[in-house]
Amino acid sequence: MNSIKQRFADLNAQITHAEYNAHRPLHSVQLLAVSKTQSASTIAQAYYLGQRHFGENYLQEALSKQRQLSAFAICWHFIGPIQSNKTKLIARHFHWVHSVDRLKIAQRLNEQRSAQLPPLNICLQVNVSNEDSKSGIALAQLHELVNDIRQLKNLRLRGVMAIPAPQADYALQCQPYRILYQAVQALKLPELDTFSFGMSGDLHAAIAEGATIVRVGTALFGQRS
Numbered sequence: 001m002n003s004i005k006q007r008f009a010d011l012n013a014q015i016t017h018a019e020y021n022a023h024r025p026l027h028s029v030q031l032l033a034v035s036k037t038q039s040a041s042t043i044a045q046a047y048y049l050g051q052r053h054f055g056e057n058y059l060q061e062a063l064s065k066q067r068q069l070s071a072f073a074i075c076w077h078f079i080g081p082i083q084s085n086k087t088k089l090i091a092r093h094f095h096w097v098h099s100v101d102r103l104k105i106a107q108r109l110n111e112q113r114s115a116q117l118p119p120l121n122i123c124l125q126v127n128v129s130n131e132d133s134k135s136g137i138a139l140a141q142l143h144e145l146v147n148d149i150r151q152l153k154n155l156r157l158r159g160v161m162a163i164p165a166p167q168a169d170y171a172l173q174c175q176p177y178r179i180l181y182q183a184v185q186a187l188k189l190p191e192l193d194t195f196s197f198g199m200s201g202d203l204h205a206a207i208a209e210g211a212t213i214v215r216v217g218t219a220l221f222g223q224r225s
């Protein structure tokens with residue numbers, strides 16, 4: 001009984017449970033199905049169960065699946081590292097980008113986003129656990145970058161995304177999210193309404209600390225091959 005249907009039901013129950021435990025409104029957390037390496041037909045299965053938001057890390061792979069699924073009303077999120085030469089296609093083919101980590105990338109997305117399309121929703125990726133190897137801006141850069149990106153009219157800055165170092169301990173899972181949540185609250189900008197926090201391994205902690213989008217691959221689709 002390890003079907004996507006079963007895992008989808010379990011995952012939604014887990015999210016509801018975490019919302020309840022955190023005294024947060026039902027459905028205040030949106031599930032982003034991370035479909036990297038999954039086929040278009042697997043995405044279609046999740047779609048028929050009601051899932052509408054899908055996250056992709058690799059541009060060419062994503063574009064190919066978008067073509068196959070063009071008849072589906074999917075909201076596509078780009079969540080992978082962004083090289084400058086990829087911004088044009090990302091600006092054209094996605095509704096959200098979670099992984100903006102420098103002004104230059106935001107400026108390119110802004111220039112390349114058609115004014116005919118709605119503004120591209122943006123999250124700044126913040127490196128809260130301060131690991132040298134991970135992408136994302138330092139917390140100390142948040143204020144300045146938020147102010148710069150807010151000016152870009154074809155973008156709509158929505159909030160932050162974080163991928164903390166994996167921790168088994170619940171309290172340690174909470175820590176980076178709490179720090180980042182408070183740093184965003186301190187900016188007092190109501191338009192920053194999005195916290196893209198949490199993956200399969202730390203959903204509960206992320207929701208307790210204010211996640212509004214959880215990005216889940218493995219717990220929905222199973223282990224990636």
Ligand SMILES: *Cc1c(COP(=O)(O)O)cnc(C)c1O
Pocket residue numbers: 034036057079080163199200201215216217218219
């Ligand atoms: C792969 C990935 C996820 C999903 O990870 P799981 O552990 O499979 O849930 C979430 N966010 C990002 C940025 C990813 O690259």
